[in-house]
Amino acid sequence: MKEDVNLGKRESESRQRIIDAALHLFSKKGFSATGLRELAREADVNVAMVSYFFGSKKGLLKELLDHFFSGYLDLARETLSGDEPVEPRLRRFIAAALTYFENHRDALLLALAEIPRDDPDIIEHKIIWAKQMMAEFDQRLCQPIAHEHGRNIPPHILGPLLTSTLSARFLFAPILQQVAPEPCAPIDSATIEQLTDVLLHGLLRDEF
Amino acid sequence: MKEDVNLGKRESESRQRIIDAALHLFSKKGFSATGLRELAREADVNVAMVSYFFGSKKGLLKELLDHFFSGYLDLARETLSGDEPVEPRLRRFIAAALTYFENHRDALLLALAEIPRDDPDIIEHKIIWAKQMMAEFDQRLCQPIAHEHGRNIPPHILGPLLTSTLSARFLFAPILQQVAPEPCAPIDSATIEQLTDVLLHGLLRDEF
DNA sequence: GCCTGAGTTAAACAACTGTTTAAGTTGTGG
DNA sequence: CCACAACTTAAACAGTTGTTTAACTCAGGC
Numbered sequence: 001m002k003e004d005v006n007l008g009k010r011e012s013e014s015r016q017r018i019i020d021a022a023l024h025l026f027s028k029k030g031f032s033a034t035g036l037r038e039l040a041r042e043a044d045v046n047v048a049m050v051s052y053f054f055g056s057k058k059g060l061l062k063e064l065l066d067h068f069f070s071g072y073l074d075l076a077r078e079t080l081s082g083d084e085p086v087e088p089r090l091r092r093f094i095a096a097a098l099t100y101f102e103n104h105r106d107a108l109l110l111a112l113a114e115i116p117r118d119d120p121d122i123i124e125h126k127i128i129w130a131k132q133m134m135a136e137f138d139q140r141l142c143q144p145i146a147h148e149h150g151r152n153i154p155p156h157i158l159g160p161l162l163t164s165t166l167s168a169r170f171l172f173a174p175i176l177q178q179v180a181p182e183p184c185a186p187i188d189s190a191t192i193e194q195l196t197d198v199l200l201h202g203l204l205r206d207e208f
Numbered sequence: 209m210k211e212d213v214n215l216g217k218r219e220s221e222s223r224q225r226i227i228d229a230a231l232h233l234f235s236k237k238g239f240s241a242t243g244l245r246e247l248a249r250e251a252d253v254n255v256a257m258v259s260y261f262f263g264s265k266k267g268l269l270k271e272l273l274d275h276f277f278s279g280y281l282d283l284a285r286e287t288l289s290g291d292e293p294v295e296p297r298l299r300r301f302i303a304a305a306l307t308y309f310e311n312h313r314d315a316l317l318l319a320l321a322e323i324p325r326d327d328p329d330i331i332e333h334k335i336i337w338a339k340q341m342m343a344e345f346d347q348r349l350c351q352p353i354a355h356e357h358g359r360n361i362p363p364h365i366l367g368p369l370l371t372s373t374l375s376a377r378f379l380f381a382p383i384l385q386q387v388a389p390e391p392c393a394p395i396d397s398a399t400i401e402q403l404t405d406v407l408l409h410g411l412l413r414d415e416f
Numbered sequence: 417g418c419c420t421g422a423g424t425t426a427a428a429c430a431a432c433t434g435t436t437t438a439a440g441t442t443g444t445g446g
Numbered sequence: 447c448c449a450c451a452a453c454t455t456a457a458a459c460a461g462t463t464g465t466t467t468a469a470c471t472c473a474g475g476c
């Protein structure tokens with residue numbers, strides 16, 4: 001984050017309204033298709049406030065992505081740490097990630113859209129995050145799984161697999177809500193259990 | 209597709225160049241962040257040719273998405289049909305989908321980004337596709353899995369789960385290629401086998 | 417009350433956007 | 447050769463874009 005981004009002594013309400021409006025609009029229309037005047041209107045601020053608080057439209061995007069990715073990394077570290085066998089740790093991770101995604105649906109959709117993008121202004125943050133996630137998954141999941149269960153899944157397979165599988169419901173929810181109501185319901189413990197079951201079976205059971 | 213979209217008696221090379229350039233640029237930068245002049249430059253055509261061939265920029269997007277989604281639906285129908293048990297059919301589907309995604313990496317990334325978008329001009333196609341996929345998965349996978357394996361996974365969970373899990377490697381490849389070289393290598397049979405293994409274990413094995 | 421910093425605004429700006437239009441070119445068939 | 451359809455182009459257009467700037471307002475501290 002640039003040093004010249006303005007932060008008041010008190011947490012600014014306008015700033016938070018911009019963030020909320022940005023998450024909403026960016027997730028539904030995409031970053032580039034959302035104009036700043038539309039965003040400002042929804043946030044009830046003047047269009048210049050985005051530059052004032054975030055330096056630029058892209059600065060706003062970076063902040064949203066950084067916040068989301070670092071939250072995800074933090075929860076992975078918290079849930080995967082410890083000396084227990086991998087299974088309870090993986091259970092904890094799955095439940096925590098699903099809850100995190102549920103609570104940050106818009107940010108998740110935005111992040112998923114931005115992951116494969118190659119914008120030079122943004123890519124470094126993503127690379128830093130990806131490296132840290134890969135390291136965490138390798139140390140905390142891939143190696144213990146290999147040790148305890150004899151399955152060798154490299155981190156560049158396991159990382160994307162976990163994140164995508166756990167994201168799936170949320171990614172498709174906006175379109176599936178037009179087909180059936182269930183996908184938009186808040187994720188419940190039965191669904192968490194079901195997805196946990198599928199993933200634990202898939203990752204920790206013996207050769208098929 | 210609008211009737212006034214121009215199709216020549218001979219397959220137009222310019223048209224195909226536009227499609228190729230669009231897939232490339234839309235997948236890397238997103239639809240809205242890709243300007244038509246940039247696209248025309250890469251395709252070596254005049255900017256008016258997009259409207260000439262596709263009616264509009266959005267017409268081009270619709271065509272790319274329709275083509276991708278219908279290909280995916282077709283392969284699902286082909287691989288999942290028949291009276292065999294669900295396991296060999298699911299195996300076939302997984303291998304075919306991974307190959308399809310490998311061969312249409314750019315279109316996949318574009319489609320994944322567009323899935324949660326709510327653009328009124330495009331959403332109907334996605335809904336039609338989603339309904340058809342759900343019906344296919346329900347009939348061909350959910351019900352047989354419940355029958356043969358006693359696992360009840362609703363189509364609105366299974367559909368997104370399969371598609372996302374099989375997409376994962378490709379979604380993260382552009383960013384992970386900066387971390388390690390493997391994610392960008394063409395998908396090999398060992399990786400297909402590994403992902404098949406994980407999914408079959410996860411979906412078809414007994415309660416954990 | 418004054419000063420200062422933070423927040424806010426309206427206007428301006430240069431650049432870009434997708435689309436349209438009219439003219440021109442090319443290829444094919446009679 | 448001519449007619450016609452398909453393809454191609456350059457220019458124009460109205461609208462939109464993100465950013466900048468200067469002026470103003472507000473709040474807090476001295």
